[in-house]
Every structure is written in structure tokens, then in C-alpha cells.
Amino acid sequence: xxxxxxxxxxxxxxxxxxxxxxxxxxxxxxxxxxxxxxxxxxxxxxxxxxxxxxxxxxxxxxxxxxxxxxxxxxxxxxxxxxxxxxxxxxxxxxxxxxxxxxxxxxxxxxxxxxxxxxxxxxxxxxxxxxxxxxxxxxxxxxxxxxxxxxxxxxxxxxxxxxxxxxxxxxxxxxxxxxxxxxxxxxxxxxxxxxxxxxxxxxxxxxxxxxxxxxxxxxxxxxxxxxxxxxxxxxxxxxxxxxxxxxxxxxxxxxxxxxxxxxxxxxxxxxxxxxxxxxxxxxxxxxxxxxxxxxxxxxxxxxxxxxxxxxxxxx
Numbered sequence: 001x002x003x004x005x006x007x008x009x010x011x012x013x014x015x016x017x018x019x020x021x022x023x024x025x026x027x028x029x030x031x032x033x034x035x036x037x038x039x040x041x042x043x044x045x046x047x048x049x050x051x052x053x054x055x056x057x058x059x060x061x062x063x064x065x066x067x068x069x070x071x072x073x074x075x076x077x078x079x080x081x082x083x084x085x086x087x088x089x090x091x092x093x094x095x096x097x098x099x100x101x102x103x104x105x106x107x108x109x110x111x112x113x114x115x116x117x118x119x120x121x122x123x124x125x126x127x128x129x130x131x132x133x134x135x136x137x138x139x140x141x142x143x144x145x146x147x148x149x150x151x152x153x154x155x156x157x158x159x160x161x162x163x164x165x166x167x168x169x170x171x172x173x174x175x176x177x178x179x180x181x182x183x184x185x186x187x188x189x190x191x192x193x194x195x196x197x198x199x200x201x202x203x204x205x206x207x208x209x210x211x212x213x214x215x216x217x218x219x220x221x222x223x224x225x226x227x228x229x230x231x232x233x234x235x236x237x238x239x240x241x242x243x244x245x246x247x248x249x250x251x252x253x254x255x256x257x258x259x260x261x262x263x264x265x266x267x268x269x270x271x272x273x274x275x276x277x278x279x280x281x282x283x284x285x286x287x288x289x290x291x292x293x294x295x296x297x298x299x300x301x302x303x304x305x306x307x308x309x310x311x312x313x314x
Contacts, residue, residue, distance in 0.1 A: 050238055050239045051117070051165045051238055051239050052117060052118060053238075054232075054237075054238035054239075055097075055116075055117070055118035055120065055121060056118060056119070056120050057234075058234065058238075060097050060098065060118075060121060061097060061098035061100070061121065061124055064100050067275065067276060068266060068269070068270050068275055068306075070279060071265070071266050071267075071269055071270070071275075071279070071288060071289065071292065072265050072266055072306075072307055073100065074289055075263075075265040075266065075289065075292055075293070075296075075309075076101070076160065076190075076192070076265060076309060077101070077104065078289075078293070079190070079263055079265075079309055079311065080101070080105075080158075080190060083188055083190070083260065083311050084155075084156050084188055084190075085155050085156065085186075085187075085188065087105075087108050087109030087110045087111075088109050088110060088111055089110055089111070089155035089156055090110075090111045090113070090137075090153060090154050090155050090156070091105055091110045091111065091112045091113065091154065091155065091156040091157075091158065092112075092113045092114075092115065092147070092149060092154050092156070092157050092158070092182065093105075093112060093113070093114045093115070093158040093160070094115050094116075094142070094144045094147070094157065094158060094159050094162055094175075094179075095115070095116055095117070095144060095158075095159065095160060095161035095162040096114040096115065096116055096125070096158065096160070097116055097118070097121045097125070097161070098121045098124040098125045098128065099114055099124075099125040099128055099129070099136065099139075101158060101160065102114040102125070102136055103128065103132060103134075103136070106132065106134045106135065106136050107133070107134045109134070110156075111137045112136045112137060113136065113137050113138045113139075113149075114136050114138070114139045114140070115140055115141065115142035115143075115144075115147075116141065116142070117141065117142070117143060118141075119141060122139060122140060122141050125139045126139045144159060144162035144163075144166070144175035144178065144179075145166070145171060145174040145175050145178060146178065147178045147179070147181070147182050149182040150182070151181055151182065152181075152182070152183065152184050152185070153182055153184070154182050154183055154184065154187055155183075155184055155187050155188070156183075156187060156188050156189075156190070157179040157182065157183060157187070157188075157189045157190070158190050159175065159176075159179060159189065159190065159191040159192065160190065160191075160192045160309075161192065162175055163175065163176075163191055163192065163193050163241075164192075164193065164194050164240045164241065165238075165239060165240055165241075166241065167226060167239065167240070167241045169251065172241070172251055173251065173254065173255070176189075176191070176251065176252065176254075176255035176257075177255060177256075179191070179255070179257075180255050180256055180257050180314060183257075183314035184314065185314055186313060186314060187313070187314045188260075188311065188312070188313055188314075189257060189310075189311070189312040189313075189314070190309060190310070190311055191252065191309070191310045191312065192265075192307050192308065192309050192310075193241075193242075193243040193248045193307070193308050193310070194227075194240055194241070194242045194243065194306060194307060195242060195243060195244075195245065195302065195303050195305060195306055195307070195308060196221065196222060196225055196242045196243060196244050196303065197221075197222060197242075197303050197304075198221070198242060198306035198307075199214075199217060199218040199221045199227065199236075199237075199242070200218045200221065200222060201270060201271060201304070201306070202270075202306070203215070203218050204271075205270070205271060205272075205273055206235075208235075208236075213230075213231060213233075214233075214236065217229065217236065221242050225241050225242045225243065225244070225247075226241060226242075227239065227240040227241065227242050243308070244303075245262065245299060245302040245303060245308060246299075248262065248308055248310060249262050249310070252310045252312055255312070257312035257313060257314055258312060258313045258314075259310065259311075259312050260311040260312060260313055261297060261310075261311050262297070262299075262302065262308055262309075262310050262311075263296040263297060263308065263309045263310075263311070264292065264295060264296050264297075264298070264301060264302045264304065264305035264307075264308060265292065265296075265305050265306075265307040265308065265309055266292055266304075266305045266306055266307065267288070267291050267292030267293075267294075267295050267296070267301070267304065267305055268291065268292075268295070268301070268304050269288040269291065269292060270304070270305065270306060271304070272288075292305075
């Protein structure tokens with residue numbers, strides 16, 4: 001149901017259990033109407049306003065162009081290139097922020113839809129879309145747990161952030177089930193998680209343990225996976241869940257999708273105190289990317305990377 005050719009079709013032409021409606025969540029469409037399975041009422045509201053507030057204040061739109069996040073972005077793009085079907089496949093970037101990956105894919109000829117919970121980031125993406133040479137097919141606010149897309153419509157789903165902020169396993173299972181629902185047979189899911197020891201290693205590199213509150217927070221991360229930043233320190237992230245690698249793999253398998261692989265993104269380069277200087281050197285940059293790729297599938301080293309990327313196939 002909900003094939004690409006049906007977008008914008010009249011209601012009479014649609015299968016019995018599929019209908020087309022305008023988005024009820026301020027979904028800023030460019031031309032078409034999105035198809036929903038019958039009974040889908042659109043996204044549900046996230047209760048934790050701490051996460052929303054963080055993205056309203058924090059310049060997430062610049063994060064992937066600074067520090068170790070540059071390695072995260074380079075490695076994520078390399079894995080998407082390795083496993084994604086060729087354009088003009090249909091892609092949904094859930095939690096896509098201001099469009100760092102969405103516009104990159106649109107420039108390659110993909111049909112890209114972007115959703116995010118942050119009104120500010122959606123507005124930035126919308127403004128950028130107006131000027132884009134290869135615009136996104138749609139930009140709007142939405143929730144990973146209730147995707148406003150018909151069954152089996154998409155070739156690719158990106159969950160490169162939503163699983164961080166769904167702190168209960170039931171919520172993450174719901175988001176993964178939604179991704180599985182909207183993928184075509186053979187479609188690909190790229191899902192990212194934060195690893196259990198990310199704060200611990202970050203604290204060592206950036207000498208954060210001089211603040212006792214950071215030590216308490218990092219210890220809680222390791223013990224429970226539940227990351228909280230009660231003081232709203234700008235460098236300590238926001239409410240999130242930090243996975244153990246084997247736990248992440250099991251959650252992906254439980255979605256019913258085929259797990260193609262679990263890949264460490266950054267590798268040991270995150271532990272370099274002079275990362276920025278070395279990243280600026282093209283030879284050193286290639287070495288860091290190469291080392292990360294070499295150890296990407298080694299389970300014993302997965303916990304060193306702050307981010308893991310799971311690749312699954314419907």
C-alpha cells in the first residue's frame with residue numbers, strides 16, 4: 001500500500017485501506033499529499049519537554065561540522081553510500097534536524113522527506129529548502145513513534161537521533177516497528193544509538209571530571225544507561241538513553257528486520273585530545289577515517305565509539 005505512484009492520487013484511486021490527507025501536524029509539503037494507513041492519527045506528543053528545549057537552544061545545525069562530530073558525519077555518509085539503494089529512491093529522515101543528511105541525499109537525486117520534533121530546526125530546514133537547487137520532497141514536524149507515511153512506501157529510513165531520546169525500551173520498539181512498517185520489502189533502515197560509555201570517554205578527553213556533577217552523571221550513564229543533565233550544562237547533552245552494543249543489536253533484531261550489521265562510527269580517534277588539529281591535516285584525517293572503518297565491525301571495540309550505526313533490511 002502507499003506506493004510512490006499513489007502520492008497525490010485522488011481518493012477514489014487508492015486501495016481500500018489507504019487514504020490521502022493533508023498533514024495534521026503542520027507538515028510543510030512542497031507539492032504532494034502524504035498517504036497514511038487508515039486509522040493513523042499522526043504523531044503523538046513527546047512528554048519530555050527537556051529534549052525539545054535543548055534543540056530549541058543548542059545549535060544542532062552546526063554540530064556535524066565541528067570537532068569529533070565531523071568524523072561521525074563522514075563515517076555515517078560512507079555507510080549510507082555503502083548500503084542505500086540508488087536514487088531516486090524514497091528516503092525519510094526522521095529526526096533530521098536542519099537537514100545535514102537530507103539535503104546531501106537530495107543533491108544526489110533521492111526523494112527525501114524530513115521530519116523533526118524541533119520547531120526551530122524544521123523552520124531552518126524549510127528556509128533552506130526554499131533556496132535549495134535540489135529541494136526536499138517535504139519538511140515537517142513529526143514523531144518517530146507514529147510516522148505519517150503509508151505502509152511500504154519508503155526505500156530508506158534514517159533514525160540518526162530519535163533512538164537517543166526514547167528512554168524506554170517500549171518507545172524505541174515502537175519507533176523501530178514504525179520504521180519497519182513504512183519500508184518496502186528490501187528497504188533499508190539506518191539507526192544510530194549512543195553507547196554506554198560516551199560520557200565517560202568524553203569527560204576524560206575534555207577534562208570534565210573536575211566537576212563532581214559530571215562524574216555523578218557519567219557514573220549513572222554507565223550503571224543504567226539513563227543520561228540526565230539536571231543542570232542543563234550546554235556541553236553535557238540532554239535526556240537520552242545510552243545503549244550497550246549487544247542490547248542495541250537485540251532491539252534491532254526484535255523489530256523483525258534483518259540486521260545487516262552493527263558498525264562503530266568514530267572508533268578510537270575520539271580519544272585524541274588534539275583531534276581538531278589532526279582532522280585539519282588531510283593525511284591524518286584519512287588515517288582516522290581508515291582506522292574507524294578497519295575496526296567498525298569489531299564487537300570488542302564497539303564501546304569506544306560514542307555512536308553505533310545499525311543497518312537493517314526489511
